Amino acid sequence: MQSMNGPKANSPKAQAMKIETLAVHAGRQIDPGTGAVTPPIHLSTTFERSPSGEYPLGFSYAREGNPSRRSLEECLAAMEGGKESLAFSSGLAVATALVQGLEPGDHIIAPDDVYYGLRQLIGGIFGKWPVETSYVDMTDLDAVREAVRPNTRLVLIETPSNPLLKITDLEAVAQIARKANAISVCDATFTTPVVQRPLDWGIDMVWHSTTKYIGGHSDATGGALITRCDNYLFERARKSLMFGGAAPSPFDCWLTLRGISTLPWRMRAHCANAKSIAGFLQTHPAVERVFYPGLPPHPGYATAQKQMPGGGGMLSFQVHGGREEAMGVAARVRLFTRATSLGGTHSLIEHRASIEGPGSKTPQNLLRCSIGLENAQDLIEDLAQALTR
Ligand SMILES: Cc1ncc(COP(=O)(O)O)c(C=O)c1O
Structure with missing residues (x-):
């Protein structure tokens, strides 16, 4: 959905704007029907088809996408300097979609002190899947290089880490992952694009628990995945969101977008x-x-x-x-x-x-x-x- 008064997320105008401006304008428009400055919450679960059977405004059914979610996605993509973004019902729903996108036999590299919920997800939920994971100290670049295998497809990073606040060199790990033909994904929940933009350092995708700083008021649960460029794991995450059902509610999207303004x-x-x-x-x-x-x-x-x-x-x-x-x-x-x-x-x-x-x-x-x-x-x-x- 093209913003009328605000910049579209990936337009050159949006790219050139500073983060404070994007936080207020990206993904929003003055409501064309009413002139409302604050966007409405779109609760409708279904959208009208044209007489020829098309969906001219790009929305058909709320699980697959709705205007409140689209606004949030456009805003986050602009703020991270990414190409596209997907909003999920929680941070861990993003991680679930990423792991679901792997093939049997694939290998993941993850930080040894990764957020404990992610370890629970990989070990507890996906433990019976034929996917292997190596947990390494990501501050040790030689250890990351040594952990790479021919089947490594996903390199997960969390910096600063939780709770020891260890710092991973984003640029160096992005290079290791690229050389290994793996996709690098950084959990940037602790920093937000205001403090750190992993895509600028060559990381392929960023994910957030928007439940935290991005929403900012401890009243909305959500997650987001933002990609720098087209890739198959992002497309599979999109499919998982649309048909796996981890869609965020319009109210949570609206609250999160409101939080982003400040x-x-x-x-x-x-x-x-x-x-x-x-x-x-x-x-x-x-x-x-x-x-x-x-x-x-x-x-x-x-x-x-x-x-x-x-x-x-x-x-x-x-x-x-x-x-x-x-x-x-x-x-x-x-x-x-x-x-x-x-x-x-x-x-x-x-x-x-x-x-x-x-x-x-x-x-x-x-x-x-x-x-x-x-x-x-x-x-x-x-x-x-x-x-x-
Ligand atoms: C660093 C980090 N990543 C991801 C998550 C998971 O996010 P959510 O609780 O929204 O699923 C959390 C939650 O505490 C977190 O601290």
């Missing part, structure tokens, strides 16, 4: 707050180690500066002691909320090993924080009192 400004505040809090934690005597890629001495700091200068809004830290001490800090916070997920307005704190469950490699004394949009000093004071026994 994404660039929210991300700046998330990054600034997280940097201040990481700096505070680095000097606190009760803290053993801080994981924040926007500050030295993080081992991925130089790579992060190159590909994600904002540092992001996520950080983790280990307290001196073990599980009990970490749980104690989480129990004493007053302003932070003890909850999973990330990317919303509220600051969240989480004992990550306990949500990941048995088999988790996350240290027991580690807490992960999603830094929200409150005042940084208030958040620092809250952590200071929680760290004091």
Whole structure:
């Protein structure tokens, strides 16, 4: 659906615009029927055919596509600098569609500390499929090269990783994947296109849990896949979305698109707050180690500066002691909320090993924080009192 007043996602005009402008305009139009500036939510599940049997406006049935979803897809493609995008009902629905697109006997390379839900999906849901997976430390490029096999078809990247905030060199891994004739896909949920655009570094596709920063208000579940160029895994994901049924609701698409309007400004505040809090934690005597890629001495700091200068809004830290001490800090916070997920307005704190469950490699004394949009000093004071026994 061509935008009337806003730029179409892939038009040269859209490409030339800056991210703040795309966040407000891409994929939107002034409603031609009413003049409404804010787009309506299109709830209709079915669309009229012309007398000759065509669908002149490009929509036939809501599972296969609807105007609210199309607007979101156009906006995300423009913001990532991609060719096309697909919106799904959740982040993991995107990963499901990607793995479903592989052939029996194919091989996946994935990060050794990949988001635990993805490990559950590959091992638990696809475990009985004849698809092999090697989990490697993606910060070690030799390990990635050594993991490549003749049947490697998919290289999954997550940077920064969850919850250790490890940084993978996007440009280097994209080259390794291309040489292996595999498709590289980056989970960029933690950064969004405001902080890092993997396609600019040669990555083939980006996926997001839009449930997080992109929606931004912890009130809509969704996922998105954005491609730099035509490829068979994107086409198979499209088919999986259309006929597998993981379509997002129009209301979730609308909420997510509304959230995107403020994404660039929210991300700046998330990054600034997280940097201040990481700096505070680095000097606190009760803290053993801080994981924040926007500050030295993080081992991925130089790579992060190159590909994600904002540092992001996520950080983790280990307290001196073990599980009990970490749980104690989480129990004493007053302003932070003890909850999973990330990317919303509220600051969240989480004992990550306990949500990941048995088999988790996350240290027991580690807490992960999603830094929200409150005042940084208030958040620092809250952590200071929680760290004091
Ligand atoms: C990095 C990352 N990727 C993907 C997902 C999955 O997204 P969803 O919960 O929308 O399925 C999550 C969820 O926490 C995540 O943190």
